[in-house]
Amino acid sequence: MIRRTVVVGTGFLGAAVVQFLRRSGMAPLHTYRQRQVFADSVRFDLFRQRLSEVVPISDVGTVIFTARIEDAFDRSNLQSAMESLFRECRNMRIVYLSSDAVFDGQRGMYVESDAPSPLTTYGRNKAACENFWERSHPTHCIIRPSYIFGFSCGQLDPRLAQALTTLRSGIPFHRFNDMYKSPIEVNRLAGIVVQAARSSFGVTSCGWRAHERV
Numbered sequence: 001m002i003r004r005t006v007v008v009g010t011g012f013l014g015a016a017v018v019q020f021l022r023r024s025g026m027a028p029l030h031t032y033r034q035r036q037v038f039a040d041s042v043r044f045d046l047f048r049q050r051l052s053e054v055v056p057i058s059d060v061g062t063v064i065f066t067a068r069i070e071d072a073f074d075r076s077n078l079q080s081a082m083e084s085l086f087r088e089c090r091n092m093r094i095v096y097l098s099s100d101a102v103f104d105g106q107r108g109m110y111v112e113s114d115a116p117s118p119l120t121t122y123g124r125n126k127a128a129c130e131n132f133w134e135r136s137h138p139t140h141c142i143i144r145p146s147y148i149f150g151f152s153c154g155q156l157d158p159r160l161a162q163a164l165t166t167l168r169s170g171i172p173f174h175r176f177n178d179m180y181k182s183p184i185e186v187n188r189l190a191g192i193v194v195q196a197a198r199s200s201f202g203v204t205s206c207g208w209r210a211h212e213r214v
């Protein structure tokens with residue numbers, strides 16, 4: 001039996017991942033928490049439920065975790081949510097979406113082997129989750145995108161959408177002129193996420209090298 005892929009969190013990136021999988025002929029399971037993009041998505045909140053309560057977990061072989069849960073201030077909550085997910089997914093391939101916010105950005109051009117140096121709660125929580133998967137799960141893959149942009153299921157990313165609205169309304173739009181990012185188009189990233197899920201890649205940083213884990 002071909003085991004199924006579940007995409008946890010169908011926000012901006014997760015929805016593009018679901019579309020990419022569908023275009024590849026697959027029928028992924030997928031979850032949302034409040035904002036439902038696909039009619040057949042199932043409602044799931046990692047802080048309140050176990051994944052097996054909403055999806056047939058024995059059919060699942062791969063979990064693509066695109067939910068954004070790392071803004072939480074309570075690290076112990078986050079840790080127990082990760083542990084709950086781990087208990088159910090210990091024999092599955094898991095792809096965890098992290099962020100370049102695990103680095104402080106002072107130097108730039110980071111590679112996988114650089115030690116995280118987060119500055120924000122979000123970055124520190126991402127680094128803690130990465131650390132959790134590193135320690136506990138042998139077949140995980142971590143992807144650290146920078147700014148994700150473009151159209152996902154017809155929706156422009158929130159940052160560009162806000163910039164457009166501001167500019168169209170004639171309000172001055174302020175921007176940094178000394179900040180450098182490595183942006184990636186959302187559907188391109190969705191393809192990379194799926195490719196990573198199907199591969200045996202270990203830690204992956206989009207835009208940089210992807211190491212085969214040994």
Ligand SMILES: NC(=O)c1ccc[n+]([C@@H]2O[C@H](COP(=O)([O-])OP(=O)(O)OC[C@H]3O[C@@H](n4cnc5c(N)ncnc54)[C@H](OP(=O)(O)O)[C@@H]3O)[C@@H](O)[C@H]2O)c1
Nearest residue numbers: 009010011012013033034035045046067068099146147148
């Ligand atoms: N967007 C970027 O530029 C960017 C850059 C680097 C890394 N990332 C990372 O990439 C991932 C995807 O980002 P995104 O922009 O697609 O985020 P997003 O649009 O905010 O989508 C996040 C998804 O997570 C769901 N979610 C939130 N809390 C949850 C919970 N407790 N349990 C289950 N699902 C929950 C949300 O559901 P509801 O909306 O229905 O509540 C939503 O479907 C995130 O991990 C993010 O940190 C994003």
